Amino acid sequence: xxxxxxxxxxxxxxxxxxxxxxxxxxxxxxxxxxxxxxxxxxxxxxxxxxxxxxxxxxxxxxxxxxxxxxxxxxxxxxxxxxxxxxxxxxxxxxxxxxxxxxxxxxxxxxxxxxxxxxxxxxxxxxxxxxxxxxxxxxxxxxxxxxxxxxxxxxxxxxxxxxxxxxx
Numbered sequence: 001x002x003x004x005x006x007x008x009x010x011x012x013x014x015x016x017x018x019x020x021x022x023x024x025x026x027x028x029x030x031x032x033x034x035x036x037x038x039x040x041x042x043x044x045x046x047x048x049x050x051x052x053x054x055x056x057x058x059x060x061x062x063x064x065x066x067x068x069x070x071x072x073x074x075x076x077x078x079x080x081x082x083x084x085x086x087x088x089x090x091x092x093x094x095x096x097x098x099x100x101x102x103x104x105x106x107x108x109x110x111x112x113x114x115x116x117x118x119x120x121x122x123x124x125x126x127x128x129x130x131x132x133x134x135x136x137x138x139x140x141x142x143x144x145x146x147x148x149x150x151x152x153x154x155x156x157x158x159x160x161x162x163x164x165x166x167x
Contacts (some may be wrong), residue, residue: 037064037079043089045077056120060130061085065119067092076132078121088121092130092147095152101134104155108123111138122149122158133158 034053041047051074052067062081064111070089077087096104101117115137121130132152140146144164149158 008134034064037081038066041066041068041077041079041087045089047056048072054118056118056135058120060123060126061121062119065086076119085130088130088132090119090152095132095135096150096155099137100155101150104150105136105138109136109138109146110140111127111136111146112141115139115140115145124159131158 011095038047038050038053047066047068047070049052049069051069056063056065056078061084063078064081066077066079068075068077074092076090076092078090080086081100098117102114105111105114105117116135117137118135120133120135121136122135123130133149134152136146136148136150136156138146138148140162144162145165146160146162148160149157150156
């Protein structure tokens with residue numbers, strides 16, 4: 001009986017150590033990538049204060065989106081994570097803010113639960129230029145997720161697609 005408890009305790013301890021190590025490794029690498037994007041943005045533009053950073057993986061490229069002050073204006077800086085894409089900077093006052101997007105959701109969409117609202121860059125076609133958009137992900141029905149995109153500048157419809165989650 002004691003031998004079983006010791007083995008069980010050792011197994012749980014090893015599992016805990018592996019889990020913590022993996023968690024630390026994953027989040028440490030993620031943080032290094034964000035720090036690199038901030039350093040690149042500071043070198044490329046006059047970024048003085050970083051307020052927030054998040055990752056956006058669009059249909060035509062991935063970006064780190066940094067909300068920061070550029071030339072003393074609140075802006076979004078899109079740092080491409082591949083050499084194929086270019087940097088983009090948007091002033092926060094040049095388009096809709098999150099509160100206006102939330103109003104749009106209440107008035108226009110049949111959303112049971114809003115999962116996320118993120119700013120990003122999308123292309124309508126492969127040959128099109130990037131368009132700043134708000135990505136609205138919401139749940140509709142029991143297992144149906146909708147990805148709804150509206151233009152950052154004026155809130156007009158850009159594109160949408162729906163996925164069903166099978167259990």
